[in-house]
Amino acid sequence: MPSSRLNWSEFIINRLIQLAGFSSILFVLLILYFLLSEGLPALGMVPLSTLLSTRWYPIEGYFGILPLLLGSIVVTLGATLVAVPLGVCTAVYISEVAPQWAKEVLKPLVEILAGLPSVVLGFLGILILSPMLRNFLSLPTGLTALAGSLLLGAIAIPTIVSIAEDSLNTVPRSYREASLALGATRWQTIWGVTVPAARSGILTAIMLGIGRALGETIAVMMVTGNAPVMPAGLNALFLPVRTMTATIASEMGEVASGSAHYHVLFFIGIVLFIFSLIVNVTASTVGYRRTRRQERLLS
C-alpha cells in the first residue's frame, strides 16, 4: 500500500534527523564528561590554596592559575576595548552610511577577514606588530599583552561587524522613515532610533566577538611572550603575559599523563569552559529577548 510506505519513509527520515540532533548534544555531554573527569582530580592532588596562588611553575609544583586567569582577562579586555568601538562603528557605516557599491564590496571583505586563519594573523603580529610596538614604545620586548590585545581585537572585529551589521539591517525601514519624517538628521536617526532598535543584536555581536577573543589560542601564543607572570597594575599591558589557552596548548604535549600537572591543565580547561559558557549564555539571552520582541512586533 503506497500510503503506508510513505509513512515508513516519513518515520525513518524523522528518526534520522532526530538522531542527528541528539548526537550533537551527546558529543557536547561527552566532552564535558571528559573535561570534568580529567580536570576535577586536580582539586584532590593540588591544594586549593596552591591553585589560587600567583606562581605558575609546574616543574617545581607551583600550580597557581591566577596569573593565567588574569592574563586571559587582561588580553580579552584589551581586545574588547579595541574591537567593540571599531567593530560597531564599522557595522554602522556599512549598514547606514555607505553607498550601495561600498556596501557590496565591504560586507564580503569583512567576511573574508573573519575566515582568515589566526596563525596568519599571528605571523603578522610577530613580524610587524610587535617590532613596531617595541620601537614605538621603546619596550624591552614587543611581545606583550598589548600586542595580544591588538591582535585579538583585529580577530574579533570581523565577527562583531558581520553580526552587528546583520542586526542593523533587520531594523524596519519604517523606523528610519518615521524618524526622518519627524525632522531628524541621518545621524540623529542612526543614534536615536536605528542603533537602539538593533541594540540586542549588537550586544550579541559583542559577546560573540569576546567569545572569539577568549578562545583564541595560536595567535595569542605567538605574540604575548608567554611568560606566566602575575599581571599587576596598568603597566602589565606592556609586559609579557600568558593566557589560559596558550598554557594548555604549549604544555599539554609534554606533560606526563595522569600527573598533577596534567590534571591541572584540564582544570584550566574547565575554567575556560565556564568563562565561554558565561559569555555564550549572555549572548543568547539578549538574542532571545530580541526574537521575542520581534515576534511581538509582527503579531
Add this chain to the structure above:
Amino acid sequence: MDTFQIEHLSVTYSDGTESLRDINLAVQANQVTVLFGPAGGGKSTLLRSLNRLNDLDLGVKVSGRVIFHDQDVLAATTDVIALRRKVGIVFARPTPLPLTIYQNISYGLELTGEKRKQQLDQAVEAALRQADLWEEVSDRLNDPANSLSGGQQQRLCIARVLALQPEVILLDEPTSALDPISTAKIESSLKQLKQDYTIILAPHNTQQAARAADFAAFFLQGELIEYGPGKEIFTHPKDKRTLEYIEGRYG
C-alpha cells in the same frame, strides 16, 4: 489661500516607470484635500514629494516645482529638516518608534532642541489630546509604544506629527490597517484638525474619500484626471473615468 502650489510635477523612478506625469494642483489651506484613485496612481509618490521623503528612494528623478511659502520645496537649497517639521506625514501602517509612548511624541520636539521637561510634558499631553488618545494612555505613558493596539498606534503617529505643530499633515492611507471603529475615530479627529492644519489625505477607499473630502483630486496611472470641490467630484464628476471609478466599474 493656497498652501502648496504644485506646477508641472513629474516623478520618474530609476527603472524608467513614470509615477507622476505633469501634475498641476493648488492645495487649499485649512481644508481636507483628498487624493484618490486606483493603486499605482501616484498618490503616495505625490505625498512623499511634498516633504521630500522620496529623497530616500534611490534614483528618483523629480522635475517641476512645488511652491510652499514662496519657495520651491524641490530646490536643492531647501532646508529639508525644517520642511519636514512643517509638513508631517502619517504612513499606511502604524510606525511607532521602538521607544515608550511618551518618547515617541517627545522625540521630534527633542530634536528641535527642546529640553525643558515641563514644556515637553505639556506638548505631549496636548498632542495626545488632539489625536484623541490621551484618555486611553495617560496612565501608561512609559509603556513601550508597541504595546498599543493598531488603532492606538496610528493615533500615536498622528499625535507625534501634531506635537511638532506643523502646518500641513500628509496622511498616506492612514486607516488601511485599521478596524472600522478606529477608522471612525481617526476620521472624526481629522475633521477637528482641519481648523488648525491643512490636511492632504490619500484614503484607501472611495467611501472614505467621499466622506472626508473638502476638495478631491482623482489620480489615474500617474495623471491628475480631475480636481475640484469634493461635493462636485463625488456627485457630478466631469470626466467619464472619474465617474466609472466612483461607481466601482474598475479599480
